[in-house]
Amino acid sequence: MQLNIFDASILIVDDQAANVLLLEQLLSEAGYTNLSMTMNPLDVCALHQQHAYDLILLDIQMPGMDGFQVMEGLKAEQKDSYLPVIVLTAQPMHKLKALQAGAKDFISKPFDLVEVKTRIHNMLEVRLLYKKLAEYNQQLEETVNKRTAELRDSENRFRRLTELASDWSWEQDTEGHFINMPDNLLNALGISRPNDPHQADNLDGWNENDRAKFNAILASRQPFVDFTFCRTNERGQAQHFRISGEPVLDANGQFVGYRGLGTDYKVLISVAS
Template identity: 60%
Template structure:
């Protein structure tokens, strides 16, 4: 929200080639409580002044010699730091109102001034302008926060993978159909698993000798979507040696609690005769 103090502290520029009009608007604004009011009778200065001071509102007369208000607005568009042109035009020509709005002005005040209407239009436009600036600032902060959190998550994931690789022989992930989607280390070679072979089918037709009791217990845990820690399973190799593995895994779910697969780590223990 924008409070009254924010509005009265807004940065305002009056642009009019007639000193009497400038003085009238300055008096109107000061009496209304506005504290930061500047003015110029030279329209060619407006773009430079706005670049330097970032006005919240520019009260711009349209009928000025040398450089009219429409030319001033074109110059401001080339220089604007955002896409909101904070211009309230002042005109005695009814047919200029629509043209001014089409040129980028946000509102208009008719000459001769209706002081009550002028105060209302100035205040309303300042409130909208300050809300726009707050929203723009919020979006920038939000974007920066998202970028920072994304970087933190990527760094955390990198640390996690590094630690799992140091603490195990392999890291693995599987999809909801239990096909291997990511492995770090020689997991497929060590287990004799062909890519695409579901978990709980260690080796399949490619490797024999797996302990069926252990294999079925692992299949049961996976079917129940249960985590498992240091689960040991083994196989007997063709040379008669027994090879043992220890694996830990956990099911993964998306934000809708839909099962999307497993991930875990594994260690190959020493083979023995």
């Protein structure tokens, strides 16, 4: 942390050459290595936009543009909400106004050398911690976005393989709606949505006895293996399926639906023969 602080970039802004030289000498002797100076307040915003200083030591009373106007310009150009400014002032009434304007601290004139070094050191500690947090948040966001993209890609590949294979997966929520299933599979199984969203999905074309047995199994919330059923599609052709499933519970043991696997039963018959 010490090396990071002494490598921090600092801009000294004061229209009095003696004050600039005094602060430069004091900070250099304290070990700070990345110092910049200007006596023209009109240059501050452009300099900060170019160099993104870790700290700006800003005099309040300057001709042409005072410190308050400089801070307004800095806030308009800031990419983040943190304004790294310590104001330099001999006027007690300016201290509170400067803090209200966005300055993080103040140093009184004439300078107390111990106060100057202490306030600058403390300010830079906070500033560098703020930057580390911002970098960490950015890295975290990039990692989350990357993992999300990978998961979506993996899910898309899995869905595509499911669509191409004779075996497929199925899921159902607590309302009896089939979820996370491609439309072509829903159509093949004769599953359609009812007008009432609180009712379970329709099982169109299913044999009535098979449909009643399937609903009874789901109502029991018990696992089942190799349940076979038949449905008649829109062309009047009989379709035969075999499915297995199990109830899904959340971390608190609450029922949240069913999931399982299924296959076109006619495919199994043709392979076996």
